Amino acid sequence: MNRRSVLKGGxxxxxxxxxxxxxxxxxxxxxxxxxxxxxxxxxxxxDLTARIIAQALEKRLNATVIVKNVVGGAGALGPTTLAQxxxxxxxxxxxxxxxxxxxxxxxxxxxxxWKAFDIIxxxxxxxxxxxxxxxxxxxxxxxxxxxxxxxQLTYSSNNVTNVVAMFQLAKLSGAKxxxxxxxxxxxxxxxxxxxxxxAVIQTVTEMRxxxxxxxxxxxxxxxxxxxxxxxxxxTLRELGYNAxxxxxxxxxxxxxxxxxxxxxxxxALADVMKDESVTSQITKLGxxxxxxxxxxxxxxxxxxxxxxxxxxxxxxxxxxxx
Amino acid sequence: MEALLGGFxxxxxxxxxxxxxxxAFLGTVVGILPGLGPLTTIAILLxxxxxxxxxxxxxxxxxxxxxxxxxxxxxxxxxxxxGEASSVVTCLDGYEMARKGRAGAALGIAGLGSFFAGTxxxxxxxxxxxxxxxxxxxxxxxxxxxxxxxxxxxxTYMSSGSLxxxxxxAAFGLLLGTIGSDPLNMTPRLTxxxxxxxxxxxxxxxxIGLFGLSEVLFMARQKPDDMKVLPPPSHLLGFMPSRxxxxxxxxxxxxxxFMGFLVGLLPGGGAVLASFLSYGMExxxxxxxxxxxxxxVEGLAGPESANNAGTAGAFVPLLCMGxxxxxxxxxxxxxFIIHGVTPGPTILERQPExxxxxVASMYIGNVMLLILNLPLIGLFVRILDIPRAYLTPMIxxxxxxxxxxxxxxxxxxxxxxxxxxxxxxxxxxxxxLGIVILAYVLGPIFERSVRQALAISDGDPTIFLHSxxxxxxxxxxxxxxxxxxxxxxxxxxx
Numbered sequence: 184m185n186r187r188s189v190l191k192g193g194x195x196x197x198x199x200x201x202x203x204x205x206x207x208x209x210x211x212x213x214x215x216x217x218x219x220x221x222x223x224x225x226x227x228x229x230d231l232t233a234r235i236i237a238q239a240l241e242k243r244l245n246a247t248v249i250v251k252n253v254v255g256g257a258g259a260l261g262p263t264t265l266a267q268x269x270x271x272x273x274x275x276x277x278x279x280x281x282x283x284x285x286x287x288x289x290x291x292x293x294x295x296x297w298k299a300f301d302i303i304x305x306x307x308x309x310x311x312x313x314x315x316x317x318x319x320x321x322x323x324x325x326x327x328x329x330x331x332x333x334x335q336l337t338y339s340s341n342n343v344t345n346v347v348a349m350f351q352l353a354k355l356s357g358a359k360x361x362x363x364x365x366x367x368x369x370x371x372x373x374x375x376x377x378x379x380x381x382a383v384i385q386t387v388t389e390m391r392x393x394x395x396x397x398x399x400x401x402x403x404x405x406x407x408x409x410x411x412x413x414x415x416x417x418t419l420r421e422l423g424y425n426a427x428x429x430x431x432x433x434x435x436x437x438x439x440x441x442x443x444x445x446x447x448x449x450x451a452l453a454d455v456m457k458d459e460s461v462t463s464q465i466t467k468l469g470x471x472x473x474x475x476x477x478x479x480x481x482x483x484x485x486x487x488x489x490x491x492x493x494x495x496x497x498x499x500x501x502x503x504x505x
Numbered sequence: 506m507e508a509l510l511g512g513f514x515x516x517x518x519x520x521x522x523x524x525x526x527x528x529a530f531l532g533t534v535v536g537i538l539p540g541l542g543p544l545t546t547i548a549i550l551l552x553x554x555x556x557x558x559x560x561x562x563x564x565x566x567x568x569x570x571x572x573x574x575x576x577x578x579x580x581x582x583x584x585x586x587x588g589e590a591s592s593v594v595t596c597l598d599g600y601e602m603a604r605k606g607r608a609g610a611a612l613g614i615a616g617l618g619s620f621f622a623g624t625x626x627x628x629x630x631x632x633x634x635x636x637x638x639x640x641x642x643x644x645x646x647x648x649x650x651x652x653x654x655x656x657x658x659x660x661t662y663m664s665s666g667s668l669x670x671x672x673x674x675a676a677f678g679l680l681l682g683t684i685g686s687d688p689l690n691m692t693p694r695l696t697x698x699x700x701x702x703x704x705x706x707x708x709x710x711x712x713i714g715l716f717g718l719s720e721v722l723f724m725a726r727q728k729p730d731d732m733k734v735l736p737p738p739s740h741l742l743g744f745m746p747s748r749x750x751x752x753x754x755x756x757x758x759x760x761x762x763f764m765g766f767l768v769g770l771l772p773g774g775g776a777v778l779a780s781f782l783s784y785g786m787e788x789x790x791x792x793x794x795x796x797x798x799x800x801x802v803e804g805l806a807g808p809e810s811a812n813n814a815g816t817a818g819a820f821v822p823l824l825c826m827g828x829x830x831x832x833x834x835x836x837x838x839x840x841f842i843i844h845g846v847t848p849g850p851t852i853l854e855r856q857p858e859x860x861x862x863x864v865a866s867m868y869i870g871n872v873m874l875l876i877l878n879l880p881l882i883g884l885f886v887r888i889l890d891i892p893r894a895y896l897t898p899m900i901x902x903x904x905x906x907x908x909x910x911x912x913x914x915x916x917x918x919x920x921x922x923x924x925x926x927x928x929x930x931x932x933x934x935x936x937x938l939g940i941v942i943l944a945y946v947l948g949p950i951f952e953r954s955v956r957q958a959l960a961i962s963d964g965d966p967t968i969f970l971h972s973x974x975x976x977x978x979x980x981x982x983x984x985x986x987x988x989x990x991x992x993x994x995x996x997x998x999x
Contacts, residue, residue: 224544224832224835224836225544225545225547225548225551225832225836225839226544226547226548226832226835226836226837226838226839226840227835227839228839230548230839231551231839231842231843234548234551234552235552237552238552238555250548251913252548252913253913253914254704254912255700255701255703255704255707255912255914256700256701256702256703256704257685257686257691257693257703257704258703259700259703260700260701260703260914263700289691289692290692290693290703291698292700293700335963337960337961343691361960363646363957363960363961364688364689364690364691364957365957366688366953367829367835369827369828369829369835369838370828373641373642373826373828374645374646376642377642377643377644377645378645379645379646379647379961380961388842391847392826392827392847392848392849392850392851393827393849393850395847395849395850395851396849396850396851397850398850464555464843467842467843467845468839468842468843469842498690499690499692500690500691500692502692
């Protein structure tokens with residue numbers, strides 16, 4: 184028997200001793216407050232959503248749910264903390280493109296994205312759109328494509344998950360579109376209305392105030408569907424380009440939570456998402472309240488990974504192979 | 506004007522006055538406690554406001570935000586712990602004043618200066634918001650790059666020692682600023698594989714380490730006799746500055762206010778940059794530049810006014826454009842949206858009662874803050890009566906709790922302690938720590954803006970001279986640099 188197999192045996196034994204009290208725990212869960220880890224700063228749309236969801240979960244689980252902003256490590260600290268926390272049902276956290284795709288492909292992290300989490304479900308999706316300065320030369324996606332074929336155009340955005348549709352558009356149309364990274368979503372929009380970049384791709388929340396004020400022209404929805412508040416503006420797909428940016432987010436336990444606890448949490452979250460007052464508050468933020476259960480949500484993330492990894496490589500954002 | 510009076514009518518209900526007071530009071534308390542910043546406080550209170558009236562909620566949350574700018578002064582002056590980033594400069598001369606027995610006066614001047622700056626700032630918001638907001642969108646990467654360059658030339662004004670020493674500290678600050686994720690392609694830089702450094706060294710642990718913890722180490726090494734601090738006058742009006750101090754403060758307060766308001770308008774640097782610029786400016790204008798760093802009243806009055814005016818200035822792009830200037834205003838923006846208010850160019854047409862209600866509450870809030878803060882000064886300065894043997898460990902504890910609670914990240918505590926030793930070492934060898942912070946704050950914004958601008962222009966550097974604004978700042982930067990170097994050269998020659 185070599186050392187490694189001894190270690191393996193030891194781990195299995197430890198897992199068993201951990202599992203035993205976990206079963207006993209399920210009857211009196213939640214025994215204390217539940218922490219909901221959010222890797223974004225207070226005020227981010229994911230944070231505001233988390234606070235709405237937390238409040239709604241409290242009533243259903245009869246426990247305090249605290250949103251903990253574990254910000255840092257360029258977004259890696261939150262999912263790492265979640266992956267490493269005790270799987271006793273008292274810690275849950277946000278899982279999204281960042282935790283499963285972007286972060287693990289961009290830096291070395293101490294968790295395996297597809298193994299470390301037991302996904303509870305998706306609660307929302309960001310809706311993206313493409314805009315340009317209202318009194319600028321670009322009046323439509325057609326203009327953007329045509330002018331982009333003649334000279335290099337630039338667009339602003341703050342996050343790699345946003346820009347998928349733009350990369351696809353550039354590839355499908357042959358236009359030269361260069362992404363200029365801005366530190367925040369609103370800064371991106373401001374850069375576009377100031378004429379510092381030619382276009383912008385951001386979420387509804389960030390673009391709507393300037394669209395309503397007539398400073399930003401809303402060229403196309405970069406989501407699966409048109410924006411409900413702007414039913415006349417077509418999607419990129421309807422315009423003939425099969426290009427979509429997805430921004431789903433939801434929650435997960437670290438792997439290893441007692442199935443009975445997981446089931447109760449699954450039910451509670453599904454019930455929360457049926458609550459009209461919760462979904463309307465989320466919709467107010469300019470994001471879509473969409474519920475998918477853990478399995479469906481996991482499958483969606485897997486599909487997005489195939490689109491995103493090539494872009495990470497192309498922009499030089501993907502980590503160098505070790 | 507009529508609209509503003511309408512705003513006062515909205516605010517002057519018992520409920521709204523109460524929430525205004527709660528906000529201002531919480532802001533003061535949070536400002537005093539280092540680390541526990543407005544960000545955490547507003548985030549925690551946000552769900553509670555879901556059920557509140559929209560205007561009341563926003564009045565209270567805004568009160569926390571501008572109240573912090575008042576409270577932040579106290580620990581900077583009394584213990585050399587910057588309560589938040591924009592009070593770092595206050596540590597330089599405010600603390601020295603306290604050591605000379607002028608703690609009450611320092612807090613009094615800061616309070617009165619803050620009140621003046623806050624009120625002028627609100628007047629600015631009331632009458633100039635729409636045109637000023639238009640100015641903000643004129644600032645693209647090229648303009649920011651040149652503004653930051655002009656800000657960085659302040660290095661030559663901040664230092665009391667020789668220029669090479671100042672430049673060495675600036676380089677150190679710039680280097681610290683490059684730790685973390687690359688601003689454009691997000692790859693980790695200089696993190697040595699340490700996850701906690703992925704976002705770089707945070708400002709709170711850095712500033713508290715360099716200033717607060719290094720002071721604890723200093724005290725520990727001092728002979729008991731050297732530690733004597735002159736007791737501040739303990740009578741009721743002990744916070745009143747002397748005639749001489751008052752006379753010397755007027756100019757800096759007025760200059761700091763106007764400059765702070767204008768710089769505060771700009772997203773990114775805001776109040777922090779304003780306080781540093783004001784310090785550099787006062788030092789250059791002062792008849793007693795040799796007193797700076799040793800308790801010059803100008804070095805306290807100017808920056809303290811500038812950071813409060815900057816806080817007010819940040820409301821202009823927030824309310825009129827929906828552009829947050831910093832993390833806290835970003836959170837406020839989220840709070841507005843959650844309450845169904847969309848800050849932006851349309852707010853004045855669609856929800857004028859909220860806009861003017863908030864503005865009116867800021868006038869009232871500033872008065873409340875003044876009334877709240879002045880009488881407390883007498884109480885605060887009593888902290889200095891505590892024997893050093895007890896005070897020092899207390900400062901140590903406050904520093905560490907503050908660092909931890911700023912982000913809830915234990916790694917920050919380690920980082921802070923490391924910088925405590927670094928700060929001690931640098932101060933023993935006569936280096937200026939203010940420069941480190943200045944370069945650390947401005948460097949990353951400068952780098953990002955330059956690289957964004959060059960990405961837009963496809964590598965053509967003339968983009969920095971394409972607009973009047975950026976060309977203007979480039980010229981200012983050159984002039985500041987020449988003016989900053991000139992007298993020193995003369996002295997070296999003579």
